[in-house]
Amino acid sequence: MAAMIDKHKRNILKLGAVSSLLPMVGCTANKNITESKNTKNTKNITGKSLTPEFSIKDGKLITNPDVITGFARCWGCFDNCSIRVRIDKNSGNVQRVSGNPYCPNNTYQPAALSTPVEDVYKKLADENSNLRATTCGRGTAGGDAVNSKQRITSVLKRVGKRGSQQWQRISYEQAVNEIINGGNLFGEGHVDGLAAINSDKLANPKDPLFGPASKQLLFSYNSEVQIRTNLLRRFASQYRASLGKKSAYCGAQQRIGIQRVFKSGVFAGAAHAHPDIDFEAGADGCEFGIYLGTTPSNSGNSLNTLGAQLAKARTEYGYQYIVVDPILRNAANFGTAAQWQPILPGRDTPFLFGLMHHIFENDLYNKKHLENTNEKSAKKDGELHHTNASYLIIQTGKNAGKILRNKQGIALVLSDGKLSASDAVEHGDLFVDQKVAFDGETYDVVSSLALLRQEVYRTDMAEYARRTGISEERIRDIATQFTNHGRKAAIMLSTASSSADGTITGWATAILNMLIGSHNAKGGACYWHGAVSGLKGVYDLATVEGGYGKADLGVSINREGKYELSAEYKRRKATGSPYPSTDPWPETAPVENTAEMLVSHVHQRPYSLKAFISWRANVLYGASGLPDEVFDAFADPHGKNGIPLVIGIVDQISTTALYSDYLIPDLVHLEEPAIDRHWGSERKSVSASGHLLVPKTDKANDGEHITMEKFLIDVAKKLKLKGFGDKAIKKSDGSYVDLHSEAQWASYCLANCASNIGEKLPKASARDLELTATKYSMRNIYSNITPSEAKLVERLLSRGGYYDESPRYNGEFQAGKPGLCLNIYNEGLNTSIDCFSGNKRAGIPTYAPNAFWNGETWEQHWKKSEFPVLMSSYKPTFRSPWSVSYHRTVEFSPTNYIYMHQKTGKELGLANNDIVNVISANKKPAQGQLKLVEDIVPGAISIAMGFGHIAYGANDITIDNTVIKGDTRRGAGIAYNPIVPCDPTRNGASPLVDIHTYATCRHGIPVKVVKA
Template sequence: MKRRNFIKTVALGALASPALATQPQDDYKAQGTPHEPEFKIVNGKVFKTPNQDVVLSMCHGCTTKCGIRVRLDNGKIVRCAGNPYHPLANFHHQDYDTPLSVAYANLAQNQELRSTVCSRGASLSKMAESNIRILSPLKRVGKRGEGKWQKISFEQLIKEVVEGGNLFGEGHVDGLRAIFSDELIDKENPEYGSKRNQLLCYYLYDGRSDIVDRFMKKSFGTVNYYSHGGICGGGFRVGGKIAFGTKGFMHAKPDYENAKFNLFWGTAPSNGGNPFQRQAKMLSNARSDNDEYSYAVIDPSVTNAVKFASSKKGRWIPIKSGTDLALCMAIIRWIIENERYAKNYLEQPNLAQAKLSGEIHHSNATHLVIVQKDHPDYGKFARVDGEALVCSKSGKIQSHLINEPAKLFFDDKIDLNGEEVGVKSSMQLLKESAFEKSLKEYSKICGVSQKDIVWLGENFTKNGKKVNASVHGGMMSTQAAMSTYSIFILNTLLGTYGYKGGSIMAQGGIHNYLSGRYELASFEGAKKASGINLSRSGAYYENSSEFKRKVKAGLNPYPATQPWYPLSMPLINEALNSSAFGYPYKAKVFINYMTNVVYNQAGANSSVVNAIKDSKNLPLFIAIDAFMNETNAYSDYIVPDGVNLENWALPNDHWGILTKASTIRYPALKARQDRDKNGELICVEHFFIQVAKELGLAGFGKNGFKDKDGKIYPLNKKEQFYAASLANLAFDGNGVSDITKEDEKLAPIQNALNELKPYLKKDEIKKVAKVLSRGGRFDDMKFAYQDEVIAKPFSTATAASIYYEPLGSHKHSITGEFMSGTPKYMPQTFSDATPIEKIYPAKEWKYKLSTRKSNIQHYYTSIIEKLKAIHPHNYVRIAQDIGEKESIKTGDLVKVVTPNGEQTGVAFVTNGVVNGEISIEHGYGHDEFGARAHYIDGVKSLELSSSKDGINHNKLGLLDPTRNGKFTLGDFYVGTCARQALPAKIYKV
């Protein structure tokens, strides 16, 4: 009997009887008294437990934001589980119009309908109940970072951050009003933009950033608005953008349920990745229920994705950290050498021809690239009248829009606009790049045997399109983007995008909540944010005044003062250090909403701290958070905020699911923070609304937004924005049906609905109520597939990249050398291409340090004692060969040293780490979150000593000596934070 069928049988036998819901409670103290059931089922009918409610909402235990089911007893959280309507909480989520009573009753029927959360989601109540929360507006009274504060009124906070002044007895500080100006920052460099760009904001997306977006991008109009991607998984996201030729930062997730082989690289279902718990579920079911399914996990350390019980289905391929690119180029070489690629797919030069040939997508494998170095368009596709050229099967050079396949491999000179020019096809360039080294050479670099390289190639290519190579944030080395590009090319070589069992590209997406009934995405008087951001991302150095001045003076324009990253998102790991360095300019006001770069950025303790602790570097620093984190400890002001179930929240995209899923959150708990003089709750939304009104910014106040008929509505309260957003969400497309009377009785939404009703039209109320009752809006599973194709496949507007023109046609801003448009092996390097091992030789720095994701702990959940009870601290996991060489045993105290840091922790010697390597789990070793006391109005705050437990591996991060030692190590191509493959030593203490 298969595992799932066995569990179904047991579940039906054990849970089908309604009598179980009325059995007397066990009072055996050794095990504790169990809670009353969520619901009682009598004669098939569902009844609420007295004084209890069940809320369907959004989790924020990590950035996946799953749908959760929260059980409340007289307003206090009793238990968190999964939302039965949500695709991230279920194997197969229940249909949206299924009545609540039926959906809840179904939870007891079988394993397939069981709805779950991970350990973080199950422990959310402790965040709200924490006694180390910040509840009042705070202003520093000592030096930055001293931990001395005074409580102030919200009104004083708003006045001081807007108007500035001699706020701390240290001299005048400009407030927000002073920099809300169209005057240029630097007339010698007009491309930097206006003084409005001297407002810098970091944010962590928790479903509440839409009002922050509105303020930053369109009302104030600054380009310096940064999410956490640069220190999280930004390198792999830019690699996805390169691989798929899109403007956005794409993923390629497995369709587990129908796949035959999956390759996990820099990600480990059941241990990390996004969506975390859904991947764990899907992998577990695939390996137990699908006899044809198998997978491999490529990682320096073994993870929960590969366990002994699954050894027949899953293999761990140990790899030296930072050598992913070498292994992938080896696999690509093997595939090309053995002609195991999808020839029919790759030969199609355009979408129309691809469809005629039975494909649903196409690549640029046949497109011809100018390779003649003295040509002005070197690295670009050869074009005539704007159309890329290919060589047809008959040998003619023609537009790629021909109605026939084209040659994959081409290397010759062609007549291009009357000139003989050397060109090669994209596939030819990829082949040459992969063939630069032999399998033996690649094997020596990465530590994976030639036999295993062949095994990976064979297994990946023997299952048609029912395969996927998946990658995530574990790829964050100095070659993160190029490594990711190469891994996604494995999918491109087989044409798996959009096929059942292949690669899920365009996730189901979300329903439109920013337009429709109400226009929230735009408004009259909006400022257009323009200029160069502090991280110099999304812009080419060659367009800068600096470059032009050097050229005019007859100088070599390379290197730039600091690297530019034209392909990247705004880089959170670059902005503060760049501001302190004064290049391209300095920020004057920094607002930090929930992010924690000092803790989460590798090497930040040696760089970012110096950038923010001196008020001369950064005149005004405002933090918004419910807790004191390592970054906010250096702020001038702290705005208190709510946590999870105290807040409203709106949808964000979920990767790896096939249907539209729009998760929302509404206040289910009473918020604890202070209120202003008018009784309004102090929180992130209220702060930005009041600052905007004080500055007279467009998009806030009496002229907030319009409805579809042009009527103007005010935006004075967050509820006005959320009411309009949820109405848009409810009416998008065909809209949702009205909530039923039966569902109204079971859904505890009345208080939240009452907050919105004054701002909703009569016909909107019952539809918004339906969305609240479900914790969002979710399309049914029947919309997932169309025969053998995923219903929402990869966008067909762009070709998958075998060659990426914007990369291959531009020079690196530091080296002045053209970059490679196809994946190309390169060792771990500093920003000027100097190999790290040249500065820190392996003879001295014998070991490599990498990091791993915890399946339990997130840096923001470290205050939850329940999680610490499961896993109190992290270990310094070291390979057995290191233990033998250094005479280290499990349990010994050891000191790990890198060129820029050292940390002491407890050793765990294991054969689950590749030889010569050290691996440390993320989420431990805090200096704040209660780890030290602060003084508020002279009173010592409570401490939480367990926050200190373990070590923070990011204190071992590297600085880049080729950048004045002021910046942390980053990706050579795209600048994202590099935290893997660091040179290290280890000593027994």
């Protein structure tokens, strides 16, 4: 039967609907198919289906003259898949979005880049081919963004109170003039414009550390859109504005924790791992995976590719995996043979420490891998990395916390009990705790691994088990399974682990992968790849000649620097102890946390903001635990801490943008150029796009469409910022080019990206360009770059991007990965001081129950008797917070629920489908519908993110006295983030944070659930 269905499906495809036809398969009668073939029908095959964009006649691909088909970059989530977009030639409307068959995010085994487009398209319709090219539901619905009824396409100025959603259209030129020059803009008193805010005075006159007063302009932006983000950052750097981004309030702590095993330092960067089940690994891929707080293809990893990889890995290669998550989700369900291990929300760290406890007790670690003390010995043993597991850490005296080194700076180890330089021996003793004599002195030393074991043993298994809600026996069982596969196992986590110790959670996963030697191993833990740069190359877009550099900016408004350099530290040290600091100093996580920046503003520490511009970020919806004072600062510009000027650069009015004074209309993804990396992909890939659709935004008087870039370039030129206007950009040949328009900037970035890839790009024939509408997509590009640069860009865009095809493995490890000294002990971190306690930071992950800023435990403030249930969230398969503006998304993913175990519901006197209030310590009830189920851990609730919008077109707005009706379906469900309470121990109302990096915390929150 399956074969028959497949055959029918192929027949449909053969007719040329080289696109996403799966929804039709179940309802298309065989008769229709036959009739279509017999009558050579090139029109629709079912009543409502589209005319195919291609058909195949006598083995040749015939194009449909009424449509354009081109590649673009999806923006339904951060995976940045490359998509194939079909556009109606007459109306310019998007008719269908499907996958790019060259892109590994869209198809299990993508077409080789060298294959001509015509051949690839024909293969899509070939019943003997395995080639598929799909998008997920969100991506398919993405075309709805273009003509959404609630889209903003004109420049708007508020006419009522902030947030009242009363607007008037004004000209672009008027908006630019008012925003720059300020004045009595709303009849409410004087407002400083961007010209006045752009000042050389100090942001905080008492502390030069914080840089110039121009930083009183804060940009809240999205960092995942390379070309466009780079322009915004260029403007911000030359204005010397503050920059805040989303990732810092959405899981930064775990990624920072993971990176600590790879690089020693106070801030080592960020990394994201997942088990290697890549198709190229085949049967040699990962044998066993642990997924913490997510299922394999949820939470940021491309579900298109990973879903297919997972299916193959488990059905053909016997891949086994355990999902350790409060709630059971699809990829661990429906006959997958996966194990689901329920865990209490926010308790991932004790689970991981429990695993380590069992591994140490039973010597289940990879001794050979850990013992290698240097690169040479690792190589000799067939290893990629060596480790500092045997390096000796000084425990006492002025050098406590440092690795014991010889005069040449080489770490010392004990090798068979003998003190030696780590480069002079092959293996070091892993468990050392003794005195050693060296260079005339005696040192108390403990080896890195022994130090970690001591910390793990400090708490017993029974306590780890109690905290997680998982039995000790089961934790031991999982640890045994994890260590039973050599290095062909890995553990990964997601943002659902963002609790008050999320940094430690991430760090512990990386340590566990290190204990079994799986980092970068074939079938082990593999890592996301970075983007191909569009900033550097033929055009030097990274530097601004004669402009400001990093050193001119000072420390950020949320203090992402060293407390010991601040005026506060010096002042308090002079009069007593400088610790604890008044506020957190996230020296270990300088990742531009917008949420903390807004809190700094309302506390006026170190200074307050004068203007706020948001672009493609929605901090008031996306950040958890924001205090009311932050919302008040937006709602009332004249209130105590009101932000005087707020500008939203938008296509839809978000929760944040609804408080704008001015709205500048912007592009949607199908209108914008792109060169973006794939989230969740270890392959070097870039989804690229030109200007596929003509923008729907109004034009300015100069005939250009209004966009974020146009607005910032025009403002920059009027403010005479360096790096904009005539001869603003230097080329590698020493010549200069202008920067006056969005198209110029995009052209330079695309040319850079293409030149950085160079001859690895496939040749593009005239037919390739025709079938992918590449020349059309580059209509605004050609005039800005040289013909040879344009040829390379054509080659890039003719495949919708570039996807590295070089062999993925070099022997037993991933190719192209340098051999490193992996850290059990992170010495660099130990040079930093915790600004609360005044103690040095630990160089190994440490375990403690969830605690506040001041070290008191959550339980001391939030009693179980009052808040008996722990709350967590998850990313739903078909929603991202902004995809609510794609109308089909609200159709196939209409609402969310509050999931609770039946047993817990019974204990609390609640019934299935009850409308309930979820109440945390912030005492603000959030209402939703309860679903009592069996597939969630008892004592918890779980809520999908991305619902309960109060904006994004959910409500009516008025423009020029005309009401634009909201789509009430967009407001369905319950929003998670507002339920998260503040930290009651910080100075002034402030979000709950991870106490190791001060990134925002949102999981494991104690709440009560009561009938509404």
